[in-house]
Amino acid sequence: MTELCHEQSRGLVRQQTLTAGTVSGDATTRARDTPFRDLDHAREALIARLTAGLSPAALRAALADWLIHLAAAPGKQLELASLWAAHARSLCAYLGQIGLGQHALPDALGVPAPAVPR
Incomplete structure (x- = not known):
């Protein structure tokens, strides 16, 4: 009986919505x-x-x-901080080589990241 009432109320709401949309269709x-x-x-x-x-x-x-x-995960935070520091060192070394006119790829940037076990 409750479902029937909900259905009926939804039907009325739909009917009212459609009627409201039809009446104010031009304004919409x-x-x-x-x-x-x-x-x-x-x-x-x-x-x-x-x-x-x-x-x-x-x-x-x-x-x-x-x-x-x-x-x-404090261990993961330390791992990411260590990785960031290594990459920062490599970037500084690379920028220093560019400043001296030597263009060499740093070791850390040439090595792919280790696979994450899942």
Whole structure:
């Protein structure tokens, strides 16, 4: 009986929505054609291109999840800090060689990153 009431109420809501849309159809069409709506549409299209169609909220949630896991793993933090220091040293050495006119690829940049066991 509850489901029937919900169905009936949803039907009434749908009917009211359709009626409201039909009555104010001209106003809705006019609102859709304004430059303000075009600006919103352009912004949404840009965000879709930048995020490859993924929801920005989903990307933020994934980043937050990754940061929470990283914050709870001090060993991984030390590993990443050590890797950053090694790459910074290699970059400084490479920039120093460029300054002296020698263009050599540093060792750390020529070695691929180790595979992560999963």
